Amino acid sequence: MMGIEWSGVSKRFGGVTVIPDLSLRIAPGEFVALLGPSGCGKSTLLRMLAGLETVSAGRISIGERDITALPPGQRGIAMVFQQYALYPHMSVRANMAFGLQNIALPAEEIERRVNAAAQMLELQTLLERRPAQLSGGQRQRVAIGRAVVKEPAAFLFDEPLSNLDAALRSRTRVELARLHKRLRATMLFVTHDQVEAMTLADRMVVMNQGRIEQVGPPMEVYNRPATRFVAGFVGSPAMNFIPVRRLPDAAAFAAVALPGEACVTTRVAAASLDAEGLFLGVRPESLTPNDAGPLAGSVEMIERLGDRSYLHVQLQDGLMVVADATRRAEPALGDTIHLDIDAARVHLFDSAGRAHHPS
Amino acid sequence: MNQSYATPSAGRYTGWLFVAPFLACYAVMLVWPLARGMWLSLNAVDLLSNIGSFVGLRNFVDLVQDEIAVRVFFNTLLFAAICTPMMIVVGLALALVLNRRGRTSAVLRGIFFGASVLSVTVVTLIWRLVLMPDSGLLANTLKGVGVSGVALLNSEWLALPTVAIVTLWWGVGFPMMLFLAALQQIPADVYEAAALDNTSRWRSFRHITLPAIRHIVVLVAITQVIGQLQVFGQVQLLTQGGPNHSTRSLVMFVFEAMFDQWAIGYAAAAAQVLFALLLGCVFLQQWIERRQDRSTA
Numbered sequence: 001m002m003g004i005e006w007s008g009v010s011k012r013f014g015g016v017t018v019i020p021d022l023s024l025r026i027a028p029g030e031f032v033a034l035l036g037p038s039g040c041g042k043s044t045l046l047r048m049l050a051g052l053e054t055v056s057a058g059r060i061s062i063g064e065r066d067i068t069a070l071p072p073g074q075r076g077i078a079m080v081f082q083q084y085a086l087y088p089h090m091s092v093r094a095n096m097a098f099g100l101q102n103i104a105l106p107a108e109e110i111e112r113r114v115n116a117a118a119q120m121l122e123l124q125t126l127l128e129r130r131p132a133q134l135s136g137g138q139r140q141r142v143a144i145g146r147a148v149v150k151e152p153a154a155f156l157f158d159e160p161l162s163n164l165d166a167a168l169r170s171r172t173r174v175e176l177a178r179l180h181k182r183l184r185a186t187m188l189f190v191t192h193d194q195v196e197a198m199t200l201a202d203r204m205v206v207m208n209q210g211r212i213e214q215v216g217p218p219m220e221v222y223n224r225p226a227t228r229f230v231a232g233f234v235g236s237p238a239m240n241f242i243p244v245r246r247l248p249d250a251a252a253f254a255a256v257a258l259p260g261e262a263c264v265t266t267r268v269a270a271a272s273l274d275a276e277g278l279f280l281g282v283r284p285e286s287l288t289p290n291d292a293g294p295l296a297g298s299v300e301m302i303e304r305l306g307d308r309s310y311l312h313v314q315l316q317d318g319l320m321v322v323a324d325a326t327r328r329a330e331p332a333l334g335d336t337i338h339l340d341i342d343a344a345r346v347h348l349f350d351s352a353g354r355a356h357h358p359s
Numbered sequence: 360m361n362q363s364y365a366t367p368s369a370g371r372y373t374g375w376l377f378v379a380p381f382l383a384c385y386a387v388m389l390v391w392p393l394a395r396g397m398w399l400s401l402n403a404v405d406l407l408s409n410i411g412s413f414v415g416l417r418n419f420v421d422l423v424q425d426e427i428a429v430r431v432f433f434n435t436l437l438f439a440a441i442c443t444p445m446m447i448v449v450g451l452a453l454a455l456v457l458n459r460r461g462r463t464s465a466v467l468r469g470i471f472f473g474a475s476v477l478s479v480t481v482v483t484l485i486w487r488l489v490l491m492p493d494s495g496l497l498a499n500t501l502k503g504v505g506v507s508g509v510a511l512l513n514s515e516w517l518a519l520p521t522v523a524i525v526t527l528w529w530g531v532g533f534p535m536m537l538f539l540a541a542l543q544q545i546p547a548d549v550y551e552a553a554a555l556d557n558t559s560r561w562r563s564f565r566h567i568t569l570p571a572i573r574h575i576v577v578l579v580a581i582t583q584v585i586g587q588l589q590v591f592g593q594v595q596l597l598t599q600g601g602p603n604h605s606t607r608s609l610v611m612f613v614f615e616a617m618f619d620q621w622a623i624g625y626a627a628a629a630a631q632v633l634f635a636l637l638l639g640c641v642f643l644q645q646w647i648e649r650r651q652d653r654s655t656a
Contacts, residue, residue, distance in 0.1 A: 052551050073557030085548035089570035098566070099556030146552075 001028040001186060002063035002076075002153040004049065009058030011044055011210075018044055019210040021058070026203075028063075031180045031187045033201035033218075035194060037233065041210040042190045046156050049188070050079050062153050073102070078147030079156040082163065084139045086131040086146070092118075093127040096146045110149075117145040120182070121175075137168045144179065154186040161196060173199055194234050198222065206230045228353040231281050237303075237310055240287060240321040241279040241349065242295075248275065254348060254356075256280060259317040262294030264341055267358035268348045277351030282341055284310055287323040289331065290340035297321070299335050313339065393634070399627035406621045418628035427604055428612060428629065434519060435609040435633075439587040441523040446583045447576060449527060450534030455568075457535070458542045468539070472532035479592035482529045486597065490521065512598050515605040522606055525593055530586070534579045541575040542568070573651060581644035585637055609633050 004026040011019040019041045026032050034042040047053040049060055051072035060068050067075045086095050093114055100110045118124045121141045131139055140160060147155055157176075161169045177200055180187055191197050197204050198218040206213045206221060206229075214226040225231035231239045244256035247263060254270040256278065257263055264280070287295075289311065300320070301312035308326040315321060323339050331337050348356040400418055402411035422428045453471055457464045474482070489496045492510035501509050511521040545568065553563050569576070591610040594600060600607030600615075609629065616626035 050551075050555060052554070072551070072554040077555070079552070079555050081548045081552060083546065083548055085546065085552040087549060087552075087567060090566075098553075098558070102557040102559070102562060146556075150556075 001184060003028045003030075004154055004186060004188065005059075005061045006045070006049075007059045007061070009045075009048065009060060010056050011041070011048060011053065012056040017056075017210070019048075022210070022212060023058075024205060024212065024215070026186060026188065028186055029184045031189065031200060031202045033189045033191060033197035033204050034207060035191055035197040035204050035234070036207035036213075037192060040207040042192075042205075042207050043158055045207075046079075046158055046188060046190045049075075049154075050077060050156055051075050076153040077156055078150045078152040078154075079158065080140075080143045080147050080160045082159040084131070084143045084163075086139060086142055088131050091128050091130055092123060092134070092142050092145075095131070095142055096149050099146065099150055113149040113151070114145075117148040120148065120179075121145045136164055137172060140164065140172060141175075144176075148179075148183070152185070154188060155183075157187065157189040159191055160189075161191070161193070169196075176200060194236065198234070204234075206233060208233075224357045225281075225347070225355055227355060228279065228281070228349040231347065231349065231355060235283060237284050237322040239347075240282045240284065242282065242315075242319065242321065244278050244280045244348075246270075246273055246275045246278055256348070258294055259315060259319065260294075260296065264294060264343050264346070266346050266348060267344050268346070268356045269359055273348065273356060274350055279349040280341075281347035281349055281355070282321070283345065284322045285324045286342035286345045287321060287339050288342075289323060289325055289328055289337050291338050293338035293340035295321070295339040295341070296336060297339070299331050299333055299337060302330065302333065311337070313337065396627045396630055396634075399624055400631045402624045404623040406623055411624070414624065418624050419632075421625060422628055422632065427607070430604050431607050431609055431612040432632070434605065434607055435588055435590070438519060438523060438590055438608065439584050441520055442526050442587040442590075443580055443583040445523065445527045446531055446534050447579055450531050450579065451538050451572075451576075453531065453535045454538035454542055455564075458539055468535075471535055474529055475532035477529065479529075480596065482525065483593055483596035486525045486528075490597075513602055515602050518598055518602060518606045522590075522593055522597055525597065526587070526590065529593070530583075534583065537575050537579055538572065541572040545571045574648070577644060577647050577651070581640055581647075584640050588633065588636055588640070 006022055006024045009019065009022050010017065022045070024045075034045060036042045044053055048055050049067075051067070051070060055068050058068075059066055062076060087098060090098065096114045096117060097110050100113065105113075114127075115124075118127055121144060123138075123141055123145055126134060126138060126142070131142065134142065140163075143160070160176075161172055164172055173196060176189075180200075189196070189200060201218055203215060204218050204221050205215050208229050214221055214230045216224075221230060221234055225234060225239075228241065232241070242258060244258055244264075247255040247257055249255060251265070252270060253266055254268045254273050255263055255265040258280070266280075295313075295315055297313040297315040299311050300314050302325070303310040303312065303322075308324065309330060311323045311325045311331070313321050313323055321339070325331075344358060346358065350356065399411070401413060401415060403414045403417070404411035457468050457471075477485075487495075490510075490512055492498060492508075492513065497511070498507075498509055501507065511517045549567060549571075550563065553567055558566070589610050590608045591614065594606050594608050594611055598606040600611055610633065613626050613629045613633065616622045616629060620626075
């Protein structure tokens with residue numbers, strides 16, 4: 001079990017800088033999810049750690065060992081790819097054993113490790129099959145098995161659940177969580193799916209345009225997003241952003257005027273907040289239908305998810321917001337409704353995108 | 360429901376209608392000449408009177424007893440045996456080297472494939488200039504290093520391998536392109552997984568690349584064998600079958616028996632031997648393909 005550290009790492013492709021000067025430290029045994037939209041640099045960061053991309057500047061180390069210039073096979077890491085990347089003409093057993101044969105491990109040791117991994121991942125009956133004879137979920141387990149037998153210093157997962165259907169993805173998430181609990185290995189998981197990141201990770205690293213926006217435990221990132229980008233990216237449906245104007249009063253907490261001039265007194269400290277350019281950040285669960293609510297709009301769509309329902313409401317100034325209508329009487333499409341805001345749970349974002357949270 | 364469906368029998372006739380033009384051409388241009396050739400091989404035919412007499416397998420017995428025919432048969436097999444491995448090895452080596460992005464690779468791919476579009480007359484003209492015994496490019500180059508009197512096409516031992524090298528130069532572009540297409544089908548992440556598995560270049564080639572392109576290797580091998588068994592143009596233009604029949608090929612033998620000696624039945628019998636060889640190659644390919652499919656299923 002070893003930690004991983006990127007120190008001042010940057011990556012350029014020709015004249016394009018995709019990761020400018022990034023530093024990050026992962027503790028030994030930690031499960032960290034790199035989360036961000038497509039093209040944010042999360043896979044590049046992972047591939048630089050794996051040695052599949054060169055580092056333009058900076059240093060990457062695993063434990064105390066500088067691995068920046070080492071070839072991939074000598075870094076002591078294992079990677080699970082999005083498309084599994086199994087060797088198609090080899091059996092499951094050969095797929096798992098191949099890497100160990102390359103480092104000339106004794107045959108008995110290879111056999112022991114392959115059998116142990118097969119047992120752990122319930123692959124015993126599939127060992128003589130080829131990848132083409134396996135389902136997507138089984139292939140993914142083989143890919144994980146191939147990583148496990150190497151007993152690496154760290155496991156890297158590059159969007160490993162993207163190709164699985166919803167039910168299998170959910171099951172594999174649980175299996176990965178169990179695997180981490182059992183192995184207590186350092187794991188780095190790249191995903192653009194916040195549900196995967198939130199359910200699996202000890203800490204989340206939210207990235208945008210090659211930079212780290214926020215690092216923290218999932219619930220902290222959800223409850224106290226550092227920036228407007230993080231607030232909008234983490235959480236489904238996304239947080240609502242309503243343009244507001246701060247009211248000039250001397251109270252400790254900021255009071256803001258909503259579109260339509262209704263007022264909300266937040267629990268955000270007023271000090272250091274600008275008067276203009278503010279956005280009120282309201283999660284859908286903090287925005288609920290209530291006849292006495294300060295916002296009014298018409299229902300454009302109802303999203304029924306079984307355990308909960310969301311209303312897509314167009315406010316009078318044209319802004320679309322999503323409200324949580326779970327356990328409430330469902331309005332009809334086109335109805336005009338009022339929405340109440342849970343003022344204790346709203347955030348304010350300034351013009352630079354920085355978050356100001358309720359105290 | 361207003362929807363109507365073609366009845367199975369109507370569908371069957373419609374299908375036949377679609378393939379009828381091809382079947383007609385196939386029957387007239389291929390099946391009939393083939394059947395006619397088989398019949399001719401069992402006859403002794405006088406071309407002037409166009410009168411034939413049935414001689415059974417006599418033409419085939421004559422072929423087996425004809426020293427030149429036997430030599431020609433082995434020459435042809437030897438030529439295919441020299442050419443085919445060279446085409447595979449050099450074609451694959453070029454494909455591996457040129458399987459990368461960039462202008463240089465694209466230009467080199469074009470150059471290597473370029474020779475394939477030349478006609479056999481141009482190719483042999485170029486190589487005659489290279490191989491001319493006293494004043495050719497090769498002779499002059501060797502003279503520069505103190506070796507003289509090299510006349511590859513005049514040597515009974517070296518003439519056939521030399522024609523094989525000319526054929527390689529001429530035809531390696533196409534196998535190279537097939538190998539390139541196959542190599543580009545291999546997902547990059549499999550090689551990345553191999554790199555993380557500490558795989559050496561040789562093991563990566565042996566255990567990942569080769570199994571992934573084995574279908575194309577078989578295809579190239581069989582098409583090359585079929586092509587090289589029919590070698591004619593470059594032999595005719597470079598050596599005329601000499602020296603001492605050492606480069607005379609089966610097609611050349613058929614051509615000469617037919618158009619020099621007017622022995623139609625005898626030529627047709629030699630052509631049937633070639634046809635049997637080619638048919639054997641096609642069956643071999645299908646057998647190998649079936650085996651590969653079974654092993655990957």
